[in-house]
Amino acid sequence: MCAFKQPLTLRKTLLGLAVAGTLGATQAQAGDVEVLHWWTSGGEARAANVLKELVEEEGHHWEDFAVAGGGGETAMTVLKSRAMSGNPPSAAQIKGPEIQEWGDLGLLGSLDDVAESEGWDEKLPGVVANVMKHDGQYVAVPVNVHRVNWLWANPEVLEEAGVALPTTLDEMFAAGEAIREAGYVPLAHGGQAWQDATVFETVLLATAGNDFYRRTMVDLDPEALGSEQMIEALENFKRMRELMDDGMSGRDWNIATSMVISGKAAMQLMGDWAKGEFTAAGLEPGKDYLCAPAPGTEHSFTFNIDSLAMFRVSEEADQEAQHTLARLVLEPEFQKTFNLAKGSIPARPDLDMSEFDQCAQKSLEDFQRTADEGGLVPSMAHGMAVRSDVQGAIFDVVTNFFNSPDMSAEQAAQRMVSAAQAVM
Structure with missing residues (x-):
């Protein structure tokens, strides 16, 4: 894997504050925990409210800091602004390499006391636990594991069209x-x-497989990024536009999901948070809607782990509120209730899955199988594979190519090589 410099934008804006130690205190009152997140759609908001209720049942006050935007970009902008002002929230939805970025700045508090007393190392898969640690210490707690490479479908629409659920591109x-x-x-x-980017990485997996995905989306191998396999994947990705409607520009993901629910559209390629919308609509998997690995990716599991990272706070009562929040996140009651509502699977694979539907049970089964077979890969599109600045550069190439009638796949592949080299 390439050795990266620390992200300049984040470091330049925050390093001075970190060195000065001005971010150690919060303005919250004793026992308060302010939680920044982007769980704002119907199913997500109900899921987040479960944790709020559990925290408040233990005598602490949850201050909700919800920032709309399915990919979290807006929330991260707000978080950086708050941190620059010396007043970050006490907990924030941060994931993947960004946890390391914030940890490198010395802004995150240790959760090792909670982790040791609760046995997190024994309860969490290694791939999940490692993402939650900075310099060997827990600084974040996993809320769930999402599978990104899902296909959702309306069976009535498929039947009307006389087609079966596709298994290949x-x-x-x-x-x-x-x-x-x-x-x-x-x-x-x-x-x-x-x-x-979500559609692109799924098509990339279907076209070129797990090893090539890692070479390009994790290792940023220039030779692979500019190769014929990448060009083929980009061409397949561009063909996906033929399946979409003209009104897609700017549409939120849950609105697209509602098109499948209402029968306006047949399918959607989206992570399993989409299942929360089907659940909220009172629909039953296997009957009212179908779920399956995205075509051509049945041997892959693109994971996205939602997590809450804890910023340093000075008040003892606020630290206790943080630790209570972290403990509750991994307890069976929350893991079960949250993930039933959210559409994801528990971060803890030791929990009873009997109340989960067939999509979730399939997801956990595939998670464990692909971990053994080598098909478990981090989602680039959802912040699990590369730093945020690298991800942004890839986003620019992918979405510009997807929306440009003139850019060729060869040109897009070369721009991806250039983008990767520029941030190395």
Whole structure:
């Protein structure tokens, strides 16, 4: 894997404050925990409220700091602004390499006392635990594990079009033609950069496989980024536009999900948080909607781990509130209730899954299987594979190519090489 410099933008804006130690205190009152997150859609908001209720039952006060935006970009902008002012929230939804970035600045508090007393090392898979640690210390707690490479479908629309749920990219393109002729949108999509990237990384996996995905989206190997395999993946990605409707620009992901729910669209490529919307609509998997690994990716599991990182606070009561929050996140009651509502699977694989639906049970089964087989890969689109500045550079190439009628796949591949080299 490439050795990266620390992200300049974040370090330049925050390092002075970190060195001065001005971020150690918060303005919250004793026993308060302010939580910044972007769980704002229907299913997500209900899931987040579960944790709020559990925290307040233990006598602490939860101050909700919800920032809308499915990919979290807006929330991260707000978080940096708050940190620059010396007043970060006491807990924030941060994930993947960004946890390391904040930890390198010395702004995160240790959760080792909670982790040791609660046995986190024994309860969490190694791949999950490692993401939560900075310099060997727990600084964050995992809320769940999302699978990103899911296909969601309306069975009535598929039946009307006379097609089966596709299992390969070729089958998906062929099904799209029949669905369009039947009067439906083949693939619901929202034209936002993170959603474009979600489709791109899924198509990349389907086209080139797990090892090539790691070489390009994790290791940023220039040779692989500019290769014929990448060009083929980009061409397949561009073909996905043929399955989408003209009104997709700026559409939020949950609005795209509602198109599948209402029968306006046949399918959606989206992480399993989409299942929260089906659940909130009172629909039953296998009957009212279908779930399956994205076409061509049945041997892959693209993971996205939601987590809460804890910023340093000075008041003892606020530290206790943070530790209570962290403990509650990994207790069976919250893991079960939250993930049933959210559509994801528990971060702890030791929990009873009997109350979870067939999609969640399939997800956990595939998570464990792909971990053994080598198909468990971090999602670039959802901040698990590379630093935020690298991700942003890839986003720019992907979404510009997807929306440009003139840019060739060869040009896009070369721009991806240049983007990766510029941030190395």
